Amino acid sequence: MGKVYYVSKHVGLGLLVLAVTALVTIIALSIAYDKERAKNQDTLGDGAADGTTPVPTPFTPKEPWDRYRLPVSLVPVSYNVTLWPRLKPGADGMYFFTGKxxxxVRCVKETDLLIIHSNKLNLTSFNGHHAVLTGLGQATAPAIQNSWLVVKTEFLVIQLRSRLSVGASYVLYTEFKGELADDLEGFYRSEYTEDGVRKVVATSQMQATYARKTFPCFDEPAMKAVFNVTIIHDQDTVALSNGMEIGWFQKCKNSMTTFEPTERMSTYLLAFIVSDFVNIKSTQNKNLLIRIWARRKAIDSRQGDYALNVTGPILQFYEQYFNATYPLSKSDQIALPDFNAGAMENWGLVTYRETALLFDPIMSSTGNKETITTVVSHELAHMWFGNLVTLQWWNDLWLNEGFASYVEYLGADYAEPTWSIKDKIILSDVHKVFAVDALASSHPLSRREEEVNTPAQISEMFNTISYSKGAAVLRMLSEFLTEPVFTKGISSLAVFLLKFSQLFVCCQAVENTPGMHIPHTVHDIMNRWTLQMGFPVVTIDTRTGSITQKHFLLDPDSVLDRPSQFNYTWFVPIKWMKTGVEQQQHWLLQETGNLIVTPIDWVLANTNVAGYFRVNYDLDNWHRLLSLLNTNHQALSIINRAQIIDDAFNLARAKIINTTLALTTTKYLSKERDYIPWESALRNLDYYILMFDRTEVYGALQLYLKKQIQPLFEHFKTITANWTKVPTGHTDQYNQNNAIGIACSMGVQGCGELIKSWYRQWMENPHHNPIHPNLKSTVYCSAIAFGGVEEWDFAWRMFKNATLASEASRLRSGMACTKAPWLLNRYLEYTLDPTKIRKQDATSTIHYIARNIVGMPLAWNFVRARWSYLFKQYGGRSFSFSGLINGITKRLSTEFELQELMKFKEDNLHVGFGSATMALEQAIEKTTANIKWVAENKAHVLKWFNDESK
Structure with a gap:
């Protein structure tokens, strides 16, 4: 059993027949093992499998129960869990569940302590103790001397009168009662109304540390076990869990459903649901039962059909990709009215927000369809990578989420091959994470175990670095190895992780693979990308042929307090071309190197954006590329056009090139018709809007962008026959949104009138919405911004009556666009009332309001005034809570605003910031950089926009 991963035994044995040479590329996915082995010679986490010295925590614990990590004395083998959720409130008005x-457990190290996680559970007393311990087989259980609960570390501690014997097994029995709260954590309550009837669902979210809130358990990912589940429920409901239902009987007014034993798995993958939902199903994948569950109205209106149609092909793709059969007898996916995350990969019972699984063929947009495809693809990838093969501790979460975030594009591309969806990784992941990883407050993909202890620190790991940088780095690995070699290694994953002794043999195999020109082992190359934060900017001087690399920081004056054993240098694979001709891949192994170029060549590096780095050039080459964009932009690929824009804008913010040079990359956009370059430009120009929309610069910016967007607006007006048809291209449908949205906000003639007329038609006939689903988000926002209370109140009524979650989501976002401060303040107050705005949507609604120039100060004041309440409701462990801090601080760019931000931090230290702690530090860093950037660039930017808008 490897130190980083654990593999279900019978599936792993089935893969052993694969050739050793197929293992070569997986080294990059298991670098954490070698790192942890070297690092943990003296200090291993309390959960380490070999029982060596525990890792130090930020404080010096006096007792084992003061640590956040479980001792290594005991390992769980199996659980028998029975749960009975009450879907009607008790006499005190509270919803609750009971269970046993x-x-x-098997003893692997002598101990007189039994420590197990338990949080917010009322445990039944047995002779004054919280549990009963018995021996299994020949073992005799010591008597319990004392037991108590530790709130801080969320442990149930059982002190025994004598020690447990190594090798012996014991049974720990508990009975308990917990609140079936609406907090979206653990075993919780979701509510909805159907046909005027209020209904309650008991559902679950265990990741990352919420299983302990459902029953006492060893709640760490490495503590895998088999789970035997029984659920007691009302007769008019159905119970679901990870395994297939194997038994059902009625007793009085209740039913009891039992489920087949699970695979050996982690507690965070458990799922328990009781509802009156119905399903549609398919058995097209051999003997595998695929079911989509949702509210009856949603299933009856065929909102589950699309997800069912893509699930089969995606599962087939992954069976091929991993060269391993899906190991369970069924694949359930369920859409929940209340769910904090986007989706959760519970093995055999994947849970989703309704917006991520349900698609209405009439009312839903192309974007909704793509979201469903990619989210389903992401979660199903976890059935193998994450569930079958699991990380040992949360510090290496990137191996799980980064991998799924990369291959989701492959699975989605297989299901929808006409979308060219693999290119979107550049916008959705690579460029997105560059913005975070360029901060001095970033962190490596693989953090030290001692940095990730508390539940809040664990939740903080579910961030852009783990997901998007993980995806970008794995994509780079696949690019320089080639996809077939990478895929062959992935298909042998389970074998490799069963035999870590083959690590260095496999490294050598990579170097010796015919056709592979890799200057170091994959292990050495990837260590530099995963064990140190950040990424390089590669500078090419076409006058001399020299190449250099340097750690890219958005604020070059920021101070790094995180040392790197590699001194922030990387082994950089550079794919490049000169004057349109692809060149052999070049490796930059030190700070400097050389390319063979001539001064007349235009050079483009990082073709296909295959590498995780930015590129800078000498000024002559920049001008050659800008000239090429202006004369023949299609000579460069779509994603390389987007790359040139994104690199230039960020190099300018880092003071590496002139700001006006970056702005010049947008001059060709009047000729651009493709979505990805336009989206890249608009995201970068959005920074200028955020920095200057409260200053005199904004007027000139608006005139310039109006001039650039007008041809795109006219283009779509023409190809859609005056907005009556849908563009045929998948991404063209997105760019039509850009054309209309920017044209309206920049004052292009005819745009505002068009939007208002569509919205007015809908207001006059609420039962017939004339707005195409692809355009609804843009139209709702623009029409409400142009309008007043009448338009807002109409949207609110439509929101409350919406039967499709994605339609409700569009309206919820659109209502944040109003320019009336009193409406925005009223809307902010609504976020505190779950009968108006669901808890799952509260923080994102505040974020939407903060995007609005009128709403930003209102949202900022609102959050500061109610921080204690918001933190209590969402802050401790919520994955999405950091997004709230990011959203409300984006526009901060003055010294006064920085002081306000610092005071906010100081005033709330006693409350805490939980999973938003890192986001707050990054907000301070970004605000500091914004202040300097605005001071240095405002005059130049104003002059440039004035000159170019004439």
Missing amino acids: SAVV
Whole structure:
């Protein structure tokens, strides 16, 4: 059993027949093992499998229960868990559940302490103690001397009168009662109304540390076990869990459903659901039962059909990709009215927000369809990578989420091959994470175990670095190895992780693979990308042929307090071309190197944006590329056009090139018709809007962007026959949104009138919405911004009556666009009332309001005034809570605003910031950089926009 991963045994054995040479590329996915082995010679986490010295925590714990990590004395083998959720409130008005659990544990190190996670559970007393311990087989259980609960570390501690014997097994039995709260954590309550009837669903979210809130358990990912689940529920409901239902009987007014034993798995992958939902199903994948569950109205209106149609092909793709059969007998996917995350990969029972699974063929947009495809693809990838093969501790979460974030594009591309969806990784992941990883407050993909201890620190790991940088770095690995070699290694993943002794043999195999020109082992190359934060900017001087690399920081004056064993240098694979001809891949192994170029060549590096780095050139080459964009932009690929824009804008913010040079990359856009370059430009120009929309610069910026967007607006007006048809291209449908949205906000003639007329038609006939689903988000926002209380109140009524979650989501976002401060303040107050705005949507609604120039100060004041309440409701462990801090601080760019931000931090230290702690530090860093950038660039930017808008 490897130190980083654990593999279900019978599936792993089935893969052993694969050739050793197929393992070569997986080294990059298991670098954490070698790192942890070297690092942990003296200090291993409390959960380490070999029982060596525990890792130090920020404080010096006096007792084992003061640590956040479980001791290594006991390992769970199996659980028998029975849960009974009450879907009607008790006499005190509270919803609750009761349950009992018997966990079989094996002693691997003598101990007189039994420590298990338990949080917010009322445990039944047995002779004054919280549990009953019995021996299994020949083992005799010591008597319990004392037991108590530790709130801080969320442990149930059982002190025994004598020690447990190594090799012996015991059964720990508990009975308990917990609140079935609406907090979206653990075993919780979701509510909805159907046909005027209020209904309650008991559902679950265990990741990352919420299983302990459902039953006492060893709640760490490495503590895998088999789970035997029984659920007691009302007769008019159905119970679901990870395994297939194997038994059902009625007793009085209740039913009892039992489920087949699970695979050996982590507690965070458990799922328990009781509802009156219905399903549609398919058995097209051999003997595998695929079911989509949702509210009856949603299933009856065929909102589950699309997800069912793509699930089969995506599962087939992954079976091929991993060269391993899906190991369970069924694949359930369920859409929940209340769910904090986007989706969760519970093994055999994947849970989703309704917006991520349900598609209405009439009312939903192309974007909704793509979201469903990519989210389903992401979660199903976890059935193998994450569930079958699991990380040992949360510090290496990137291996799980980064991998799924990369291959989701492959699975989605297989399901929808006409979308060219693999290119979107550049916008959705690579460029997105560059913005975070260029900060001095970033962190490596693989963090030290001692940095990730508390539940809040664990939740903080579910961030852009783990997901998007993980995806970008794995894509780079696939690019320089080639996809077939990478895929062959992935298909042998389970074998490799069963035999870590083959690590260096496989490294050598990579170097010796015919056709591979890799200057170091994959292990050495990838260590530099995963064990140190950040990324390089590669500078090419076409006058001399020299190449250099340097750690890219958005604020070059920022101070790094995180040392790197590699001194912030990388082994950089550079794919490049000169004057349109692809050149052999070049490796930059030190700070400097050389390319063979001539001064007349235009050079483009990082073709296909294959590498995770930015590129700078000498001024002559920049001008050659700008000239090429202006005369023949299609000589460069779509994603390389987007790359040139994104690199230039960010190099300018880092003071590496002139700001006006970056702005010049947008001059050709009047000729551009493709979505990805336009989207890249608009995202970068959005920074200028955020920095200057409260200053005199904004007027000149608006005139310039109006001039650039007008041809695109006219283009789509023409090809859609005056907005009556849908563009045929998948991404063209997105760019039509850009054309209309920017044209309206920049004052292009005819745009505002068009938007208002569509919205007015809908207001006059609420039962017939004339706005095409692809355009609804843009139209709702623009029409409400142009309008007043009548338009807003109409949207609110439509929101409350919406039967499709994605339609409700569009309206919820659109209402944040109003320019009336009193409406925005009223809307902010609504976020505190879950009967108006669901808890799952509260923080994102505040974020939407903060995007609005009128709403930003209102949202900022609102959050500061109610921080204690918001933190109590969402802050401790919520994955999405950091997004709230990012959203409300984006526009901060003055010294006064920085002081306000610092005071906010100081005033709330006693409350805490939980999973938003890192986001707050990054907000301070970004605000500091914004202040300097605006001071240095405002005059130049104003002059440039004035000159170019004439």
